[in-house]
Amino acid sequence: LKFWFKSRFLFSGSASAAEDWWLRTCASEEWNRRSGFDAGHLRHRMHLQSCNTKKLTTRQMSDFLHTSVTYYGARSFAADRSAPVTSQATAPSSSPVVGETGSVSGDKFARDKDLLADLCKRRFFYRQAFDIYGGVAGFYTYGPPGSAVKNNIIKQWRSHFVIEESLLEIEDTCIMQHDVLKASGHVDRFNDFMVKDVSDESRFFRADKLLEDVMEQKLKETVTEEERVEYESVRNQADSYSREEISDIFKKYKIVSPETGNPLSDPYEFNLMFPTPIGPGGYLQGYLRPETAQGIFLNYKFCLEQNGNRLPFGVAQIGRAFRNEIAPRAGLTRQREFTQAEIEYFVNPKDKAHPKFGSVADLVITLWPSPQQLAAQGTVQMRVGDAVAQGVINNQTLGYYVTRTFLFLTSSGVDKKFLRFRQHLPTEMAHYACDCWDAEIFSSYGWLETVGIADRSCFDLTAHANASGTDLQYKEKLDQPIEKELLTVTKASGIAFMKAFKKDGKMMRQWVESLEETELEKLQSSLRKGPSEVEVDGRKFTILPELLVCERTKQKVSVNAYTPGVIEPSFGIDRLFVSIMEHVFYARPKDDSGDDKQTRGVLSFAPSVAPYKCTILPLDQRISRSDKYDELVTKFRSELAALGMSYTIDESGATVGRRYSRNDELGVPFAVTFDFTTLEDSTVTLRERDSMAQVRLPLSSVANLVRDFCLGETTWESVVAGK
């Protein structure tokens, strides 16, 4: 997710030549893709290139060969957004099905994909935007149930993070000015490669996708084993080439414009931000934000004030982000406009302990640490406390948010069998980053990064402090003053200032003695070149070199200034929506009544996530036309509304069974049926979606019962058992 949403910085750090090359490779790959990291890609590519062009140690060579083999074994489970899960691979050790005998198999997602897609369109969970105008790729509209589910996910996120973690939530703008996104690196490096048909510029292609298509095409023809390996290898690393490499490959395979056969332009970089002018004339360039995180960094200083100038604290933002994809084609998981929920948790970089870590330390979760990935081993089940103690996870705050993310995802409907936390390889991370974990969820899209949890160090604040000229350092008041060696003006020099400037002497002495170390150093070096002019209190004064004499003295200081580090959990809400939909969907076996003409799909949402909490069904029109029903249902509806429980009413003439099925498709957990008995004694039947079991209850108790379900304060079992 990190890469998909942000990939803000990847520079090569100081390292050996081989590492340098590796880092450089990864950096360009990441900036060119941001496509959900596929560890296999990188490692396989390492292998190929190292064998061909690089001199590496035997150990490195062996590792690369090893991971290359692993890659082909693991491919079908790699987070590859373009290729659906194929059957070419044997199940690798990281497969979600291993060790889960008798449980739902991961195959089900690919198998159910069309059924679910049909349901989503038919019941308007979502559909392509501007549909009546023909639609535009990469834009989607959430319909009533989809919008309700998405809102419920966001509501739960807010409760789980903002309220429970006492985060400061802000709301920044979607349009951001150029300077901000220049400083963040997006203006220069948020690019994909593109090629154009030289004779018809309206035909353009994302270079890596076109290359993949061409290789797929070649693979369908009769090929030798050698060619097969070559084409597959090119296809698999299509999105990781540098500009020069992809240019060479296009030439090598003589790739032309698909339909016209015309030559193509050289691949060039296309910035993925949507530009828009602010105000008339285009004098102020704006962009739609590519992530919500930047708005938080811009307001760190003001949020710190609200937090009583104390660290650590977290700031959250939920909102739209925008990415002008060249040619998006992966449904909701790759939209041009999508919803993020991001947290920036600011910490003392030397103390990343989290006060509430103890409360989660005993939880056991599925981790895929980078050493295991590099050694071609599978995931491990680990107690989070142990993971942090053993250094698998870098620090408590990171570990805390990994665990809180696990709890949030599983409580929202993600099946924990299909959830893993994959650590970024050292090569995937920016040089300043300490550690990064992606929450990957398995679905018909493969393993999909849905949350990134990164320790980004102090990079972002430093970038904005430099670009904006604003001091974003944290001034920690020390309980005990500490001794520090400081550059100061000698007492004699201070007196010399006083004498030299006569009536302004006192002011000038105060001025020079109040200069901070860095300013004093600047003045020193300037005076080495001769007399310097300075401005004090709005007037100019010339200082002679001999006047300034400094010394290094030990002083007690009570303030420690530093730029905070930041831990960033970043959620892709639409990807989570997709994952939840796939995880909670199942097809109910057809019954014998013959009433079923189509598969009866069920969305088994948690009550808190379900789009509507119950549905109201009069048995038939004899009921729905009675005055007593009107009276009862009006009262019941206002009870539900007062509790904030959304509901639907189905007064159509269809059989009750068919109406139950319709509401199962929407994932409504309960149906409240009004029948003839209801008109007599005001009792109703309450039917639960998954068990299809029913109980008879006084109508007056139902609204509160539904609310209690949604808050998790009661269960169906206890209702069936008569509480």
Place this chain on the structure above:
Amino acid sequence: LKFWFKSRFLFSGSASAAEDWWLRTCASEEWNRRSGFDAGHLRHRMHLQSCNTKKLTTRQMSDFLHTSVTYYGARSFAADRSAPVTSQATAPSSSPVVGETGSVSGDKFARDKDLLADLCKRRFFYRQAFDIYGGVAGFYTYGPPGSAVKNNIIKQWRSHFVIEESLLEIEDTCIMQHDVLKASGHVDRFNDFMVKDVSDESRFFRADKLLEDVMEQKLKETVTEEERVEYESVRNQADSYSREEISDIFKKYKIVSPETGNPLSDPYEFNLMFPTPIGPGGYLQGYLRPETAQGIFLNYKFCLEQNGNRLPFGVAQIGRAFRNEIAPRAGLTRQREFTQAEIEYFVNPKDKAHPKFGSVADLVITLWPSPQQLAAQGTVQMRVGDAVAQGVINNQTLGYYVTRTFLFLTSSGVDKKFLRFRQHLPTEMAHYACDCWDAEIFSSYGWLETVGIADRSCFDLTAHANASGTDLQYKEKLDQPIEKELLTVTKASGIAFMKAFKKDGKMMRQWVESLEETELEKLQSSLRKGPSEVEVDGRKFTILPELLVCERTKQKVSVNAYTPGVIEPSFGIDRLFVSIMEHVFYARPKDDSGDDKQTRGVLSFAPSVAPYKCTILPLDQRISRSDKYDELVTKFRSELAALGMSYTIDESGATVGRRYSRNDELGVPFAVTFDFTTLEDSTVTLRERDSMAQVRLPLSSVANLVRDFCLGETTWESVVAGK
């Protein structure tokens, strides 16, 4: 609001010449301003122009003179965003202070403005966006308490409208394609006038604003009475001139570029939508949506399906909208990026009764109907049932939403003394619209349109149906088939078709017999001119005039097709935020302790709207450092979080009194103080914000009590009385 947010269409209808002129005048004004309608402007301008240039009946003349006088009387209460409320006017009959003896006066808003602005910045309710980079006009960031209040307003809106009215909520995109906004009229008519410095194009001005400034300047000089009237009149109608008029006026007063003195360009139209290219190359033009309503019209068809193909039903959308203001300068009330909540309620245009109207009919609200405005009379207090029965409000659905809006606004914190519903003048409305009411709220900005509730007829759906070629008619299945006179092909003519086209005869007969009435009429009129070529099943056929013979027959039809009408309540959430802030703010008198160095502001939010529901205060650090406190507070926090109650903790060393004041500023309704007694018996004091009264309670009961307050299930009085 209608005008500010949308002003989608204003065409001249069929009317007398004078009406035509009036309509034309209003139309251009509205399209040039969208600035919050100021009735006085229009009417005064009518007067001026009619006296000078038009021949009108004596009656019209008299009316205009009358309204012109009214205008100057009412000016200080007109919704004029640029001019603050001035003291120049005598209180008109629509003044909020009249008839409210002893109550809060409307002056308080202007008086408190600076205090509140200081509080908002200091406590980060909101501030200019990109502040550390210097800020950009028209963009604001909501900080933690502001964002929480805004979210609570939206939450309450969703509960009040989406859930209680069973609306279908959707989530469409912010970026919309050109075709959609071309059809809606925004591409062609969503403009303001601009002028540029001819020698320095980076100096540009909104023409009407520059004109206002120039007139203000002239008014400050020594002027004759005649000049004063002239300058004031030009200033007051600056934003309502046509392009030709404003161009002439700029020439007349020889207006030049303010700082350089250079000549200015002729005024020209600047489109207020933010353009952005979709995908590379700019082959698909996009814009940021200027309103959320269009997304609803685009998805009307799919929502109707979800509603079981039944009318009436409503669709809602909450989200950002964007407007590229030339030079915004009215704070949160005129942002380049703002939040709307809109409803489109689709009805049978011939039956606008609302099933729940009876439940609101007895409510009495403040209306300012258009006849009262035109007759220079004030607002009236009316029972909504009477208003609809007497035709003051056009229909039940409109009346229902006016009332629901009243209930929503007052429950969110708007003081009903400063709330009125102003009907649009006949001249303000588009020709297709039936009726429109603005909820105007009085604040330091004057009367500010915050909600528009319009009966827009079937205009929008028709526009999109035509532009997209999609059938958006509603097919009403009739219980009883009705007889309708229809134009049909005679049987003999059908047979003639069959014979004439030989082997294609059957197909051609079927084709001609299946033509709808309008198509048949088209074909008839085409054949009157001679043989016509038609395309059937992809092939072309020539039809001779004598072949087609039609007749009018009575037929029984069981489907009645029509385009639904739409009632549109449209809320400006940021304007509502501003209004609530001003209405709930008050300055507490300084006490004698001398502890007060600054005015102690209080935000008296309703508990449901308050940013945090309570604050936790340890008496001092002896408490906050104790283990018992830790234990108690940890448990209390998790209780609050489980109930979704947001809270703050203030463990700073400030006195309890000062910490109470800090939380009063944030509008936190309750403070929970932990003292030495707490450590012994786990009781705490609960202090209420407005009364400052305290009660001692077991800590274990507090979380539920706070929740009950927020749900309105208990009151402070009953707690003080020991329940």
